[in-house]
Amino acid sequence: MFQRSIFFSCLLVMAGCASQPVGEFIPYYQVETTKPYDDVLAELESAIAENNFRITGHSRIGKVIRDRGTADFPDYDTIQFCNLTHAKTLLLMSPHSVRHMPCNVVMYNYQGKTIVSTHLLPTDTENPELNEFSAKMNELLKQIVDFAIEQ
Structure with a gap:
């Protein structure tokens, strides 16, 4: 079981490291806070x-790493989420946008x-309608993250 978990974890890491299409930059939005981790989560x-x-x-x-014996390992979480109405809209505009789904937020403690x-979704495609949709989604994603860190 443990070996299978390691194998699938490695596959996910390799998939995340796969090259992106030429010219495509996938931006991200990052914030930090001194608010307690569990409160932010x-x-x-x-x-x-x-x-x-x-x-x-x-x-x-x-x-999970702590539960497996490394008692002092810090918190790391990934949360994936989706809205099917938004997903349908996005995929109808561009089937290639599936590589940006689902929405994903990562959290961790550092210093x-x-x-x-x-x-964030790319907003510099050749499709103006897709760019507009992506810009709106990006603002929504930023609002979700900002809400979580507010003191």
Whole structure:
């Protein structure tokens, strides 16, 4: 079981490192706070739900590593979420946009701060309608992240 988990983790890392299409830059939005980690996580989950997204996955990577014997390992979480109406709109405009789904937020502790980061959708495609949709989604993603870190 442990070996299978390692194997699938390696596959995910390799997929994440796969090259992106030429000329495409995938931006991200990152903020930090001194607010307690668990508070940020709870606020993030709340903000996702309040904006009509459904959490489709939550990996508590740091907790799992601690549970497997590394007691002092820090928190690392990834949360994936989706809104099917938005997903349908995006995919009808560009089937290639599936590589940007689902929405993803990562959280971790670093030097006494909680870091929260999300990938943004590219807004510099050849499709003006897609760029406009992506810009609106990016603002929504930033609002979700910002809500989570507010003191």
